[in-house]
Amino acid sequence: MLTEQRRFGGSLDDLRDVRAAVEVPVLRKDFIADPYQVLEARAAGADIVLLIVAALDQPVLAELYRLIGELGMTALVEAHSAAEVDRALEIGAQLVGVNARDLTTFQLDRELFGTLAGSIPSGVIRVAESAVTSPADVAHYREAGADVVLIGEALVTGDDPVTTLESFLAAG
Numbered sequence: 001m002l003t004e005q006r007r008f009g010g011s012l013d014d015l016r017d018v019r020a021a022v023e024v025p026v027l028r029k030d031f032i033a034d035p036y037q038v039l040e041a042r043a044a045g046a047d048i049v050l051l052i053v054a055a056l057d058q059p060v061l062a063e064l065y066r067l068i069g070e071l072g073m074t075a076l077v078e079a080h081s082a083a084e085v086d087r088a089l090e091i092g093a094q095l096v097g098v099n100a101r102d103l104t105t106f107q108l109d110r111e112l113f114g115t116l117a118g119s120i121p122s123g124v125i126r127v128a129e130s131a132v133t134s135p136a137d138v139a140h141y142r143e144a145g146a147d148v149v150l151i152g153e154a155l156v157t158g159d160d161p162v163t164t165l166e167s168f169l170a171a172g
Ligand SMILES: O=C(O)c1ccccc1NCC(=O)[C@H](O)[C@H](O)COP(=O)(O)O
Pocket: 002, 029, 101, 103, 106, 129, 130, 131, 132, 150, 151, 152, 153, 154
């Protein structure tokens, strides 16, 4: 769930609504930089909280990671380079994402996950994030070693998200 309001029009109310509607784990996907946001996430019912390595100094990243675990949630630690994967592993991340979207240029690189996946040890869950527009993209990430694929726009802009999701699941 995107909860960021200014750019994405999301909210914690959206997260609460989804929490009440589903039994699967719910991700708070936002630019988390402060412990207060982690507490908010827990209070709103999130199970997973996104931490973007590029946005956080290492001590802050480690502290937010620790707090998320202490509150019984899981951190999805997002990287966009080999150095950022190393920083994620250094804090002990067990759920590591590689975002195809460069958040400084918004350019998409669907090959980045495959380039970095080998540096994520087995036993750590590998998440391929962004740039999925078709079942072939899901299959591409699966073949590159993804355990999980994070999909946004394709599910919220299409006419029939259920059919779209079914086709993505079939490809995974
Ligand atoms: O996070 C950003 O800055 C951003 C910039 C431009 C477009 C989308 C952005 N983030 C939204 C998301 O969180 C994406 O929906 C998510 O990474 C999934 O990617 P996609 O499936 O490509 O929508």
